[in-house]
Structure formats: C-alpha cells, structure tokens
Amino acid sequence: MKIVRRSDSDYFYLRCSLFGKTVCKSTGLTDRNLAEAVRIQTEASMLHEHVFGPKATKTFSEAAASYVKSGGSNRFLDRLIRHMGSALLHTIGQAELDEAARELYPTSAPETRNRQCYTPFIAVWNHAIGNGWADVRQWRRPRKPKGTNVVQSATQRSGTAPVDYERAAEFVAAMSPAPAMVMTFLFYTGLRPIEAFALDATDVDISKRWLAVRTSKTGEPRGVPLHSFLCEWLGPLVERGGELFRTPRGEPYGAVQNGGGGLKSAIQGARRRSGIKDVSPYTARHTVSTGLVIAGIHPHIKDQILGHATDSMSRR
Structure with a gap:
C-alpha cells in the first residue's frame, strides 16, 4: 500500500491492490507523516481481516454506518456510536450492552432504555449478521421490576394504547x-409512520393485496397484507408513481424523528377540531396489534406483520 498525492488535490491518497481488493481513497490529510500513520493502520486492518475474517475486525461504528447507508433509521444511534463506536463487534456482549444503557440513560424507565438503546443496537446487530460481520445472539431487554405491573392512575401519553375503530374514524374525519x-393506512396496516412515509408505489401490489416494507427500524425487510378497504382507494396513488403518500402540497413526507413526525401539524389540528386527545400515529400500530390478537392470529405471524424485533413487544 502506498500514499500518493494527486495533481488535482492537496490530500494524500491510499492506493493498493491487496488480497484481491483495490483501494483508492483519500486520507483527508495534507501532512505526509499523518498520512503514513493512516496507511500503516489501514494496511494492518486489511491484513487482520484477510487472516481472521470480517467478524474479527468490524467495529460497531462501521456496522452502524452501513446500517444507516442501507436505509436503516439513525434515530438514537448517535449516542450509542459515541459510547461503543470503536468497540469490535465480537467484543460486545450482553454485559457491554447493559452497561451502555445504564450509562446513557441512568434515570430512564426500562421502556425508554429499551426504545432508545436496546432497539437501535439490535437493529444494527441484525444488519451486521446479514453482512457476515457478527454471530446470531439472543439479547435480553430490560423489564419492569416485579410488583410494578399495576394500573397507574397517571394519564397515559397518546400513542401508547389502542382505540376502537369508531373513535379512530371520528378522529381521521377531522383531518x-x-x-x-x-x-387510515396506518390503522389498517400497523406500519410505523416512518415506514409509511418511505413507501414507494412499486412497493404496493394491489392485485395481490400485499406491500413490501424494504427499510424498517429492525433493519429487516418484511411483507404486510393489505386490507380490502385499502385496496378500494390506493389504486390512484399507486398509478401516480413515486412516493405513495404526499403532503397536501404534493411533497414527500419528511422523515422527522424527534419533532412528532411529518403528521405533527395534522394531528394537532385534528385534536383541536375533534376534541380527541388520545390518538397519534402510533395509536394505529397498537390498535392493529390488538386487533390481530383478537382475530386469533398466531403471535409469530403478528410479529412478522408488525416488524417486532422481539416477542416481548408482542406481549406488551
């Protein structure tokens, strides 16, 4: 491996053909000594991977970057990457994951640690498994201490419980x-809002009453059956092509992560007009999950439809 400086750039580049791999990338450095240090480190890493395989060399930050690049959500990943980014995947176990959750969210409830630490970590890990960088593992998630499974008198946050479809219809009518x-689509599919926003017309097959979620929170694609009611009016949206759903201005919905999502303004307006305060996009997901249970759908099939990372989400 050599370092060279191209005529059209001040930066030093790495160039080589090593173990069948061709490398030509910028070091981002103009100092030769620093570039040489990068060359030595890169060459050693490639040699180590060639001898021991990618499972011995891939770091969590590399797996996370690949996961996001492939379409995975980067929500909550920044803090995880800062905490364990340089750690090799094969050195991360249950103890390391639990320690990260405790340090990153020391005062948070188990549900928060689960959502903001364990779920994004497991999504990255599953992506790494698919690339041959990590082994399959069963990760334990946090649970409430025994004796806490009691009815709380505090008001629940909207989106944490199902509603009946008459109430849902009344709310949707105010939008x-x-x-x-x-x-309406969310109440009949159980998709996460960000998954619905990412749908393309080519992902929907009305004749087969089926849609494909190609990127999801867990990093795994899945298929979702379409209710006949949706097939009655989705046709023109599919024929239009491009993004399946668009805003009233005809633009794609933005994948807003921390501000309530692309439906925030519409939800607030519907609450004012209808007086219904306990409905949000995630209410639809809980409603579909409950409906599938009542319909007698096997828990494993229900988890596949909803894209749950573990069966503990289904029990919840």
Missing part, C-alpha cells in the same frame, strides 16, 4: 384528505 389517508 384534511392527505394526512387522513396516511392515518
């Missing part, structure tokens, strides 16, 4: 057509 279509 403008574009967001109303999205919410």
